[in-house]
Amino acid sequence: MKILQTQNLSKFFEGLKALNRVNIGVEKGSITLVIGPNGSGKTTFINTVSGFYRADEGKVLFEGKDITNKPPHEISKLGIVRTFQIPQPLKKMTVLENLLIAPEGYGERIFHSVSGRWLKEEEDIVEKAFKILEFLKLDHLWDSEAQNLSGGQLKLLEVARAMMKDAKLIIMDEPIAGVNPVLSHSMLERFVELKEMGISFLIVEHRLDIVLKYTDHIYVMANGSVIAEGREEDILNNPKVVEVYLGAQDSEIECGV
Numbered sequence: 001m002k003i004l005q006t007q008n009l010s011k012f013f014e015g016l017k018a019l020n021r022v023n024i025g026v027e028k029g030s031i032t033l034v035i036g037p038n039g040s041g042k043t044t045f046i047n048t049v050s051g052f053y054r055a056d057e058g059k060v061l062f063e064g065k066d067i068t069n070k071p072p073h074e075i076s077k078l079g080i081v082r083t084f085q086i087p088q089p090l091k092k093m094t095v096l097e098n099l100l101i102a103p104e105g106y107g108e109r110i111f112h113s114v115s116g117r118w119l120k121e122e123e124d125i126v127e128k129a130f131k132i133l134e135f136l137k138l139d140h141l142w143d144s145e146a147q148n149l150s151g152g153q154l155k156l157l158e159v160a161r162a163m164m165k166d167a168k169l170i171i172m173d174e175p176i177a178g179v180n181p182v183l184s185h186s187m188l189e190r191f192v193e194l195k196e197m198g199i200s201f202l203i204v205e206h207r208l209d210i211v212l213k214y215t216d217h218i219y220v221m222a223n224g225s226v227i228a229e230g231r232e233e234d235i236l237n238n239p240k241v242v243e244v245y246l247g248a249q250d251s252e253i254e255c256g257v
C-alpha cells in the first residue's frame with residue numbers, strides 16, 4: 001500500500017516548470033529515495049508535498065486521502081513530518097528540551113516543567129522522549145546543549161523530534177550531507193529499523209555511495225520531471241540516468257568537487 005502518492009503534481013515559478021506532472025509514490029514501511037541533478041526539483045517536490053509550496057496542478061494523496069494544498073501544520077498533524085535543521089535558539093536548549101517542545105500543542109507545558117513540578121502528562125512525554133533517545137542512541141546526551149552535538153547527532157535529533165510527533169512519513173532533504181560516513185551508516189541503519197516498525201521515509205540525497213543500499217525504491221528527477229524509477233540496479237544501468245546525473249556525478253568526483 002502506498003502511504004503517499006502524487007498525481008501529476010506540478011509547480012510553476014513564473015514560467016519555470018519546477019515540477020512537471022510528477023508521480024511519486026512511497027510504499028508504506030519503505031525508504032524511498034529521490035535523486036537528480038541540482039535544480040531538478042527535488043526540494044520543490046518536498047516543499048509541495050509538505051504544504052510549504054502550493055501546488056499549481058495535480059494532487060497529493062496521503063493514506064488515500066486528498067491533502068493537496070492543506071497548510072503545513074495540518075499536514076504535519078496527519079503524520080507527514082518534514083525535518084528541519086535545528087534553529088539557533090533551540091541549539092541553546094538541551095537535547096531533552098528539544099524533544100519536549102516538539103509535539104504539537106505541548107509548548108505551554110514545557111515552561112511549567114522547567115519551572116516547577118511535572119504533571120502526569122509531562123512524565124509520559126519525558127518517558128517517550130527518553131525511549132526515542134535510547135532508540136537513536138542519543139540518550140547519553142540528553143542534558144547536553146544541542147549546540148555541542150556533531151552534525152550527524154543534530155540530524156538524529158531532527159529525527160527524534162519527528163518521532164515525538166508520531167510521524168508516519170518522515171521526509172528529509174539531504175540528511176547525510178556533511179555527516180561523516182560512519183555516523184551516516186548508523187543513521188541509515190536506524191531508519192531501516194524504523195521502517196520495519198512501519199514508519200515510511202522519503203529522502204532526497206546526493207551521497208549515493210552511502211545511501212543506495214538502504215533504499216527500497218528510487219525516483220530520478222531531471223528538469224522537474226521523473227525520468228526513471230526502480231531499484232538500485234535498474235537505476236544504475238539506465239542510460240538516461242547515467243547521462244543526466246550519474247555520469248556528471250563521476251566527473252565531479254574526478255574533479256575533486
Ligand SMILES: Nc1ncnc2c1ncn2[C@@H]1O[C@H](COP(=O)(O)OP(=O)(O)OP(=O)(O)O)[C@@H](O)[C@H]1O
Pocket residue numbers: 013016018036037038039040041042043044045
Ligand atoms: N521559491 C522559488 N522561487 C523561484 N524559483 C524556485 C524556487 N524554489 C526553487 N526554484 C527553482 O526551481 C528549480 C528546482 O529547484 P529545487 O531547489 O527544487 O532543486 P533541487 O533538485 O532540490 O536541487 P539541489 O540538488 O541543488 O538541492 C530550480 O530551477 C530553482 O531555481
Ligand SMILES: [Mg+2]
Pocket residue numbers: 042043044173
Ligand atoms: Mg534541493
